[in-house]
């Protein structure tokens with residue numbers, strides 16, 4: 001299947017606006033949640049011992065964990081005011097960062113040790129920070145030792161807040177994390193449903209990315225290890241986190257590549273992205289295999305791959321936006337936001353920025369938002385598939401229709417060839433139009449159809465379908481004959497709604513003129529029930545069928561004329577000598593088979609040369625035609641008449657013997673003698689001599705003709721204008 005064209009995204013602008021507004025609302029609420037509450041006690045960090053390199057940030061607010069698993073220790077100093085509410089003690093609250101352990105201690109008191117990868121019960125389902133409740137009795141100046149260690153460099157900024165404030169921050173974190181997880185989970189389900197519906201691997205990639213993002217973010221937040229069945233994943237520690245980040249960095253550009261269909265446009269760059277993605281997937285595998293010599297390189301490589309992934313994604317979405325792909329610009333904006341928030345979060349982890357809620361969750365919210373926008377963009381493809389499917393369906397229907405029409409056209413052609421060949425001359429037009437309607441009406445879904453032709457080859461023809469409504473069609477045509485004739489002269493097909501009849505039913509009528517030469521005219525009328533008109537294609541088809549019918553009518557008529565000119569004598573219209581010879585052979589064979597007599601008469605005009613000489617050849621021709629007509633009139637149905645030579649005719653009389661043949665000969669002679677002929681005002685008198693011969697047993701046509709010829713000669717010698725019957729043998 002060809003790649004569907006992606007379309008302009010303007011119709012989703014409102015949706016983009018709504019999404020961005022929702023996202024901004026969430027961010028605003030996150031920022032509000034991150035502001036220090038009223039009940040916060042200022043904390044000052046100081047070196048725990050006399051050593052020169054205290055692990056404290058420059059502002060004196062953060063403990064620096066260097067990522068080498070050795071404990072970093074600082075002294076916290078703060079002054080606790082008197083608490084009114086015993087149920088709301090002071091709490092040391094530390095942003096949840098991936099550290100192995102963090103603990104507080106003072107004299108004999110020490111808190112329990114907390115760790116990112118050692119999930120604890122009783123901290124809520126989606127913990128945001130490490131909260132250590134301080135004994136209620138503590139008041140005034142307090143010095144506490146804070147210890148922390150981890151495999152990743154991080155800065156911990158302890159805050160002393162009222163318990164209620166700590167819970168507020170926790171609830172805030174739960175709301176934001178739940179929003180992110182729920183949206184990613186919904187997206188993953190949606191992508192899976194879309195994949196099963198559309199069978200496009202793009203949706204499968206979206207599903208994979210949404211799922212991977214969900215897992216990675218929940219791992220980065222430490223929530224993944226809170227899930228009872230997934231606690232074992234914590235065994236991988238930081239390397240598990242890095243592996244997930246590598247995988248995510250490998251999958252996001254792949255998703256964007258598919259979304260942007262850039263593969264075909266920039267093969268070099270996309271091949272580079274592919275190779276980088278494969279390298280990141282390999283690094284993810286290395287993380288999980290825990291290959292010790294490589295471990296120290298994994299963290300810088302992870303930062304590098306995140307930067308590379310960010311750049312690749314930015315390039316892809318900017319390219320998509322430039323090409324005006326659906327959701328291109330909103331996605332580009334969110335990509336920039338995600339990268340900015342991700343950079344801020346990393347700076348926060350390293351201690352360059354304060355622990356603010358929007359820095360904590362901004363990247364994740366922006367990433368989830370970008371995935372949602374991307375999902376909207378790729379869902380747009382569904383309509384492209386639908387358009388493509390509709391186009392395919394139309395093309396299939398069109399080709400089916402073409403094939404059907406082509407088949408009907410060749411059927412019609414074959415029918416014309418078979419039926420018109422065996423048609424009598426007078427039936428050719430009617431038969432052709434009938435065949436035309438028979439083939440056309442089902443194709444154009446016409447309820448009724450009529451072909452009317454006036455003066456076509458000198459004939460008036462009218463054919464209607466269904467035949468049962470012929471009388472109705474005739475009455476209808478009689479009323480409109482004049483207007484139809486006028487329209488036929490235009491030669492342009494048209495259609496018009498028919499005025500509703502008594503039953504109120506609507507109908508469309510198409511008029512397709514027959515291209516025949518004036519003064520003849522003709523029209524094809526098609527009627528379809530209902531308001532649906534005939535398509536241009538249907539009218540064109542009707543025109544084409546009409547032209548085909550007219551061509552075949554002309555061919556059939558020409559064939560008949562050719563046949564006739566080959567069989568008949570051009571001057572007299574009687575059979576020519578070749579035809580008569582063929583008929584004689586056939587008739588003699590039949591007489592032999594049936595045991596019937598057969599006679600041959602030779603009729604020769606008397607003194608014809610004298611007429612020619614006296615009045616000219618035109619007069620002679622006229623006499624020949626007139627005599628031929630008279631002879632034809634005197635012969636019976638089954639008798640044959642032909643011109644055998646100049647002024648000599650032959651008549652073949654099947655089933656008649658000598659006496660009957662002689663009588664016919666006498667009749668012919670008398671009829672010619674009785675002709676009242678005139679030429680240029682002068683009366684002409686014509687006579688003929690007739691020689692008769694009846695077939696003898698086993699006699700061949702040539703032999704009988706020979707005897708008839710001799711009998712004619714005898715008649716001529718006997719004074720002309722008489723009949724002589726040939727004896728069996730001339731003496």
Ligand SMILES: Nc1nc2c(ncn2[C@@H]2O[C@H](COP(=O)(O)OP(=O)(O)OP(=O)(O)O)[C@@H](O)[C@H]2O)c(=O)[nH]1
Pocket residue numbers: 571604605606607608609610612616617618619620621624645646647716720
């Ligand atoms: N006008 C005309 N004359 C023809 C045609 N074919 C033959 N003829 C003429 O017919 C005449 C035949 O003459 P003849 O064979 O002498 O016979 P005849 O004059 O009829 O004399 P008898 O047969 O002996 O009575 C010739 O003059 C031919 O030119 C034709 O098609 N048209």
